[in-house]
Ligand SMILES: Nc1ncnc2c1ncn2[C@@H]1O[C@H](COP(=O)(O)OP(=O)(O)OP(=O)(O)O)[C@@H](O)[C@H]1O
């Protein structure tokens with residue numbers, strides 16, 4: 001299967017990726033690279049819950065795609081030595097779908113709901129008493145004779161993951177005892193992830209080659225793993241045995257990822273702001289239309305990185321290109 005550029009940063013699961021995910025996904029807290037504060041906090045929460053023999057508090061993880069929300073949720077289950085049931089907001093179509101899952105949970109078990117912001121309101125409302133009192137309200141019958149039946153649920157932990165926490169309703173958000181935002185990783189930590197993955201995949205890689213890939217991985221573990229695989233393919237086809245810095249650079253060049261980690265669409269976004277909108281400010285909706293991409297794609301996958309590396313600014317009047325962006329693209333500010 002050949003990857004397009006977009007695929008490297010896409011949140012989509014490609015069949016090839018899924019296999020890789022299973023082998024590369026850290027299984028314990030100590031294998032999970034970086035996010036030290038989160039790991040320290042979780043270690044304490046987990047130990048305390050285990051000592052009391054209780055379920056862990058409900059936990060919410062938010063952050064951009066590929067930063068480790070699903071990974072950390074599975075690690076928690078493993079560290080708690082408890083089963084984890086996995087579902088997602090859009091998969092829960094009917095009230096009965098959630099009711100069936102809730103009633104089948106084990107005592108102290110974990111329910112993981114991915115894309116929590118996409119849960120339907122009627123289903124969300126079932127979660128409130130379930131999370132708070134471990135109760136399930138079932139309506140039996142119809143019309144005036146309808147009754148609410150309260151069923152006891154096992155004590156369980158809900159772990160929610162979302163890329164859009166602002167879309168969660170406040171009552172749902174408030175029911176999580178532990179909330180954590182996963183942030184971009186440092187280049188150093190991404191370098192460690194690349195070396196760890198290379199060791200698992202039996203790839204010989206020089207330290208400076210790992211750093212080179214790390215610098216262009218959008219501070220994101222999933223992107224780093226995908227780039228490592230693309231570089232490995234390149235090195236193998238060129239009949240080399242070891243990934244050197246020079247080969248890594250050549251492979252990344254072929255993938256059209258420049259030395260600031262920008263791919264063609266990143267560059268198109270900045271060029272558009274500079275050339276079509278005189279450097280901005282331009283509203284993000286207008287910008288999305290101008291580059292021919294969906295608003296969500298721009299907001300969730302491109303803009304955060306461009307802001308993080310200092311090429312784009314988010315102002316109340318819209319997005320503006322920074323001096324650094326002009327310089328990177330070889331433009332003179334005021335020229336366009
Ligand atoms: N801290 C980490 N250390 C090592 N590898 C990691 C870490 N975080 C994530 N990864 C790797 O990156 C991949 C992507 O992580 P994960 O699927 O958990 O992201 P996510 O936040 O759930 O993304 P999405 O929002 O798209 O569902 C994982 O398969 C794992 O191999």
Ligand SMILES: [Mg+2]
Nearest residue numbers: 069070114161
């Ligand atoms: Mg996930």
